[in-house]
Structure formats: structure tokens, C-alpha cells
Amino acid sequence: MKPGKLHLISTGTQTPEQLADTIERIHPEIDFIHLREKAKTAKEVYEIVELLINKGVPSSKIIINDRADVACTTNVRGVHLAFHSLPVEIVKQTFKNLTVGCSVHSLEEAQIAEQQGADYVIFGHIYSTQSKPGLIPKGLEQLNFISQSISIPVIAVGGIKPTNSSDVIRAGAQGIAVMSGILEAKNPLKAVQQYRSYLSESYDA
Amino acid sequence: MKPGKLHLISTGTQTPEQLADTIERIHPEIDFIHLREKAKTAKEVYEIVELLINKGVPSSKIIINDRADVACTTNVRGVHLAFHSLPVEIVKQTFKNLTVGCSVHSLEEAQIAEQQGADYVIFGHIYSTQSKPGLIPKGLEQLNFISQSISIPVIAVGGIKPTNSSDVIRAGAQGIAVMSGILEAKNPLKAVQQYRSYLSESYDA
Numbered sequence: 001m002k003p004g005k006l007h008l009i010s011t012g013t014q015t016p017e018q019l020a021d022t023i024e025r026i027h028p029e030i031d032f033i034h035l036r037e038k039a040k041t042a043k044e045v046y047e048i049v050e051l052l053i054n055k056g057v058p059s060s061k062i063i064i065n066d067r068a069d070v071a072c073t074t075n076v077r078g079v080h081l082a083f084h085s086l087p088v089e090i091v092k093q094t095f096k097n098l099t100v101g102c103s104v105h106s107l108e109e110a111q112i113a114e115q116q117g118a119d120y121v122i123f124g125h126i127y128s129t130q131s132k133p134g135l136i137p138k139g140l141e142q143l144n145f146i147s148q149s150i151s152i153p154v155i156a157v158g159g160i161k162p163t164n165s166s167d168v169i170r171a172g173a174q175g176i177a178v179m180s181g182i183l184e185a186k187n188p189l190k191a192v193q194q195y196r197s198y199l200s201e202s203y204d205a
Numbered sequence: 206m207k208p209g210k211l212h213l214i215s216t217g218t219q220t221p222e223q224l225a226d227t228i229e230r231i232h233p234e235i236d237f238i239h240l241r242e243k244a245k246t247a248k249e250v251y252e253i254v255e256l257l258i259n260k261g262v263p264s265s266k267i268i269i270n271d272r273a274d275v276a277c278t279t280n281v282r283g284v285h286l287a288f289h290s291l292p293v294e295i296v297k298q299t300f301k302n303l304t305v306g307c308s309v310h311s312l313e314e315a316q317i318a319e320q321q322g323a324d325y326v327i328f329g330h331i332y333s334t335q336s337k338p339g340l341i342p343k344g345l346e347q348l349n350f351i352s353q354s355i356s357i358p359v360i361a362v363g364g365i366k367p368t369n370s371s372d373v374i375r376a377g378a379q380g381i382a383v384m385s386g387i388l389e390a391k392n393p394l395k396a397v398q399q400y401r402s403y404l405s406e407s408y409d410a
Binding site: 041042043044046066067068069070072073083084085086087090091093094095 | 246247248249251271272273274275277278288289290291292295296298299300
């Protein structure tokens, strides 16, 4: 089993400067950085990418939520699509240089994403999380079922703590995606190192 | 003097079906159709374009507000950028097949847009309009000044009625952009024909 990948997803609540300062400190330990700034304009997200690049964050780690145009003009790694975004297959056809991911919440959605050419899916939420109050979590069994049913990487999201991240990888996920667990931690670098430590535990297992 | 071009800008208040039904009836008399649906998602705008194409509206007339990715994936004419959008020069470099326009409100902004490679600008608002309450209109003198100061087409917007559209063309605009004057008219086709009639008056003058 490979060590799990660590995806960081921005929370949309930090200023560009706060976000860039934090990412500057932690990016060497992160595999992919998703800018998910739904309330920000294209220009603002463009400027955040510029900030990150100027701070030495590799563009090959940056993934833009929803806006393929911002991803394409900034020459970053990819775009992450949601149910309200352009269709995966259309984005794949048009933007051949972009890695294209997709959020899914069921086996059916995951299979459609795979058929349409998605490079990976993010599946969740796995555990109860404040950001999805009142919604029943999918749990490790569904994660395991979906991971076995499709051949593209499944990244698990939702309520994942350092201590359960190795369980998630053992259940079939190729990585985990974390938002507040890192960005709202008192010490984001320490939080990242804790996630990393448990993610490599699954490797040793 | 050439006859002025007629740009239609969607108001964002109609359902996709209402908008598509109206445009189906009037598009032969319209030069450019701007989809400016700020509250709609990328997928929703994508679906409106599909609706229009299915109703026989030429893709060469369709311009998407802000979202270069939606314009690019739907293979329409172009994208129209605002102050909150990606920079004009970046969009021009990345999306070479798109016509790229830009909203401007001063001579300085118009000159920057031209330098950055914009194919046209929309300048306004020319007359008082309900959609810009309390803001002083720019008027025909500023329109004239800007039209003479840049060499790309200036399209005038804001409070333009059929009866004053020929004045706007005589003041140097290459066209007018209309929202509610057509889409909220009792009879949109009749409104379009009235605009057309006055726009060709400026041609005869």
C-alpha cells in the first residue's frame, strides 16, 4: 500500500494573505492544494495563485475549484469540479493539460466521473463534520466499496483527523483531503506533520 | 457612418426557458447576445448555451459574461470581462479563439483595455438607468471623447431607448447594449425592431 496523499482544501474564510502565509509554511508537506474560494471572484482567485507562486509554492500542486479558466490562465495543475460545475468530459476535452477531479457522493456519481474521464474523485463526507451538519456520514464501508469499484484514485474527505487517516487509506482511499483540520489548527505545520505521520503508518502497515 | 450594432445583455432575472424563448424569436435582429447570469452556476450557463444552440441561435453571436471556461467549452464567440474578472491580456493570451470584451467606466480603463488587447469595450452608463440608481450618468460627451481616444469599438450601455440610440451612434459608439429595454418590453421583437430602426437612422444621417 502506497503512503496516502495529502490534499489541502482552502476554507474560503481566510484572507488571501493569511492563506498564502500558512501555505508558504506547510506546502512541502502537502501533495495538492485546492483553492476553493466560492465567494471570491476570478480576479481574486487569480491573485491568490500569483501570491502562492511568488512564495515558492509549486504550480504543479495547485488545483482550482470550479474555474477551469483560472486554472488554465495560471498554468496550475488542475481544476476540481462539483455538481454545479461544467461537465467533466467537456472540461477534459477542452483543457487537455489540466488534471480534472470531481466531487462525488455515491457509487453512481463516482462511476459517471470515471466514465467521463475524471483523473480522480473526492468522496465524502466519511466522518461527521461541522461543515455537513445533520447529514449522515458515508463511513469507511462505502469508501471501501467505491474504491474497489472504480480504477481512478479516490480521495476521502470529511471529518478526517490525523488519528483516523490511516484507517481511511486502509479502506482503499489513495489520499485524504483536509480543510479546517489543518487551516484552523493552532499550529498548521504541526497538524500537517501529524497527518503525514499517520498517513505513512498506513504505508508501513 | 456604419449602422450601429445591437448587443443584447441578459438581465439575470429570467428562467433559462423564458430567456431562450425570447432570444429564439429575436436573434435574427440582434448582433451579439451576452449571457450575464451572475447568480447562475457554470453548469446552468452551459445549459442555457445548449438551449440557445438547439433553438438555432448562432454560436458566433453568443458572448459569455466573466467565464472564459464556459465560452471556450461551448465554442461560442467570446467572453465579456468586468473589473472582478481575469485580466484581459491573460484571457487573450490563453484563449486565442475568443473575442474578448471588457466593461469600462473611464478613459483610463478604456485605454488599459485597449493596451491589453481587448477586442471592444462596453462603456456606460450613458443615461440614467434604474439599474444604476444614484450614479451620475456619463453622457454623450464622455462617450464621444472615449470613442475618439481609442481605436477599438466602443459599445454604449445604460438607459438607451430606441429614440436616443441614433444619438449614441452619432456620438461615436459602434453599437449599443440593451438589457431591460428589450427583455422586459411587453413585446421584445417590437422593441428590437424599434432599436434597429433608429440605429439605421444614424446610418442614413
